[in-house]
Structure formats: structure tokens, C-alpha cells
Amino acid sequence: MPVQTFLKEIGGKSVVDQIVDNITNAIINEQLKPGDKIPTENELCASMGVARNSVREAIKILVAYGVLTIKRAEGTFVNQGFDSKMLYPVLYGIILQKDSAKQIVELRKVIDAGIFQLAMEKLDLDSVHKVEQAMEALEQKIAEENMDANAIFEADTAFHMVLVAITQNALLEGICSYIDQITKKSRLKATEKFINENATQQFLLMHREMVRVLKEKDRTKINEVVETHYQYWEKVTG
Structure with missing residues (x-):
């Protein structure tokens, strides 16, 4: 899936919060589904014109919330089920x-x-x-x-x-x-x-x-x- 189909331009909220919102909205709108691999850090940075540190911070937040999971050597994925976090x-x-x-x-x-x-x-x-x-x-x-x-x-x-x-x-x-x-x-x-x-x-x-x-x-x-x-x-x- 092309990254630009679900990511919005940054504006209003902090950069990190906006990245979190963009990824969350993509899941809500089923542009990203449970089990899907999300775009790479480079793709997210390029699509929104943001620094890699902001992308990493946003991903850390979503991992902490149980929305995303990181699989080493594979990438970052949308979780497939409910997590109490x-x-x-x-x-x-x-x-x-x-x-x-x-x-x-x-x-x-x-x-x-x-x-x-x-x-x-x-x-x-x-x-x-x-x-x-x-x-x-x-x-x-x-x-x-x-x-x-x-x-x-x-x-x-x-x-x-x-x-x-x-x-x-x-x-x-x-x-x-x-x-x-x-x-x-x-x-x-x-x-x-x-x-x-x-x-x-x-x-x-x-x-x-x-x-x-x-x-x-x-x-x-x-x-x-x-x-x-x-x-x-x-x-x-x-």
C-alpha cells in the first residue's frame, strides 16, 4: 500500500502526536489491518516530512499502548488482538x-x-x-x-x-x-x-x-x- 494513501500532513498537534494519530486513523479506517506491517521509518519520514526521532517516538508510544508490536529483523506490525495495555x-x-x-x-x-x-x-x-x-x-x-x-x-x-x-x-x-x-x-x-x-x-x-x-x-x-x-x-x- 502506498504510504501517502493514509498519512496526512503534519499540522496543529505536536509532530509525535500527529504521527500517532495518522497511524491510529489508518487502523480505524482499515487501511492498516491487524497483522499488517506498517511502513518503514524512512517511508514514514518521507511521507510526512518529519525527523526519524519523531517517528521512533510515535512508534514507541503505540507499542507501549499495545497497538503495534516490533518483530526484530522483520519490522513493525499492527497487533492482531486485544492487549490490556x-x-x-x-x-x-x-x-x-x-x-x-x-x-x-x-x-x-x-x-x-x-x-x-x-x-x-x-x-x-x-x-x-x-x-x-x-x-x-x-x-x-x-x-x-x-x-x-x-x-x-x-x-x-x-x-x-x-x-x-x-x-x-x-x-x-x-x-x-x-x-x-x-x-x-x-x-x-x-x-x-x-x-x-x-x-x-x-x-x-x-x-x-x-x-x-x-x-x-x-x-x-x-x-x-x-x-x-x-x-x-x-x-x-x-
């Missing part, structure tokens, strides 16, 4: 956003509602069994004589990741995994809160209701169980 820019933007804690809770609510919808479509007997096992593991941690907030938190996280796994959607799994990482402190604080308030049975009831709604595919209750479930997290992030 692709989520980094979005998640950094969320973290650095003003009032990010509140917005992350809102984002997770929207995502969880979608997870329930999709999980209901793909639910099978094996999935139901895994959800029930995760629920039992959470109940066991809460039933222990000396409740450990960290252990309950981990069991709770595992329960939710089982729900996400049912969707068979790598993007959702990646997003939820990173949201879990960046919100660990506040969610652990929420776990400690319901323990201190002797609300563990209420916490379990909320999870059992989530399981019931999923198993019965009761779409009318999705928003209600999601809203109810996040009440303690909202209190510690508000």
Missing part, C-alpha cells in the same frame, strides 16, 4: 479526572448493568455453578469467627470477576480488572465500613439478590440490585 490511556484519564472517585463509581454502575444484561444472554449451567461457588466462598469468609476485611474484599472481587467472565468479553474483563486495581483502597474501606456497622448479613443479602436476578434473568431488577450494591462504596467516596 490498550486501556492504559483511558484509565489514566479517569484517575486524573477531577472528582474521579465519584465518576468511577458511576462508571462501574453503568458497566455492571451492562455486564448483567450480557451475562444473562450467555448464562449456562457451568456459569451458574461458578457464580454459586463464588457466592459460597464469600459467605465462608464472612462466617469466619475473626472476619478479615482483606479476605472478604478479595472474595467479593472474585465474585464480581466471575460475573464479568460470563460475558466472554475481553474488553470488559480488562476494564473491570483495572478499575478494581485503581479503586482497591476505597472499596476496602467500604468493606471495613459494613463490618464495623455489623451489616455483613445485609451485604450477603445484596449478593444473593444479584445471584437470584442473574439466574432468573430478571432484567427488570438489574438497575435496582446494582444501585443497592454500591451504597457503601458511595458513602466512602462521597
Whole structure:
């Protein structure tokens, strides 16, 4: 493919950012497809009238984002599948956003509602069994004589990741995994809160209701169980 068919002239943004945009747009417009080898550094420099250092910096950025991969002695290629690194820019933007804690809770609510919808479509007997096992593991941690907030938190996280796994959607799994990482402190604080308030049975009831709604595919209750479930997290992030 001739280089000039998808590369634009530099203008407006920094040279490196523009090169990143040009290559990204070529992938979006399917002028470069997954697995394709991108033009060489010399070709990119000539087509846009830029220095080799700028091209190399742009390629480094796209490699770091998981968009491109460098194969020594072969060249640079468009990746052929999802890479969790692709989520980094979005998640950094969320973290650095003003009032990010509140917005992350809102984002997770929207995502969880979608997870329930999709999980209901793909639910099978094996999935139901895994959800029930995760629920039992959470109940066991809460039933222990000396409740450990960290252990309950981990069991709770595992329960939710089982729900996400049912969707068979790598993007959702990646997003939820990173949201879990960046919100660990506040969610652990929420776990400690319901323990201190002797609300563990209420916490379990909320999870059992989530399981019931999923198993019965009761779409009318999705928003209600999601809203109810996040009440303690909202209190510690508000």
C-alpha cells in the first residue's frame, strides 16, 4: 500500500502526536489491518516530512499502548488482538479526572448493568455453578469467627470477576480488572465500613439478590440490585 494513501500532513498537534494519530486513523479506517506491517521509518519520514526521532517516538508510544508490536529483523506490525495495555490511556484519564472517585463509581454502575444484561444472554449451567461457588466462598469468609476485611474484599472481587467472565468479553474483563486495581483502597474501606456497622448479613443479602436476578434473568431488577450494591462504596467516596 502506498504510504501517502493514509498519512496526512503534519499540522496543529505536536509532530509525535500527529504521527500517532495518522497511524491510529489508518487502523480505524482499515487501511492498516491487524497483522499488517506498517511502513518503514524512512517511508514514514518521507511521507510526512518529519525527523526519524519523531517517528521512533510515535512508534514507541503505540507499542507501549499495545497497538503495534516490533518483530526484530522483520519490522513493525499492527497487533492482531486485544492487549490490556490498550486501556492504559483511558484509565489514566479517569484517575486524573477531577472528582474521579465519584465518576468511577458511576462508571462501574453503568458497566455492571451492562455486564448483567450480557451475562444473562450467555448464562449456562457451568456459569451458574461458578457464580454459586463464588457466592459460597464469600459467605465462608464472612462466617469466619475473626472476619478479615482483606479476605472478604478479595472474595467479593472474585465474585464480581466471575460475573464479568460470563460475558466472554475481553474488553470488559480488562476494564473491570483495572478499575478494581485503581479503586482497591476505597472499596476496602467500604468493606471495613459494613463490618464495623455489623451489616455483613445485609451485604450477603445484596449478593444473593444479584445471584437470584442473574439466574432468573430478571432484567427488570438489574438497575435496582446494582444501585443497592454500591451504597457503601458511595458513602466512602462521597
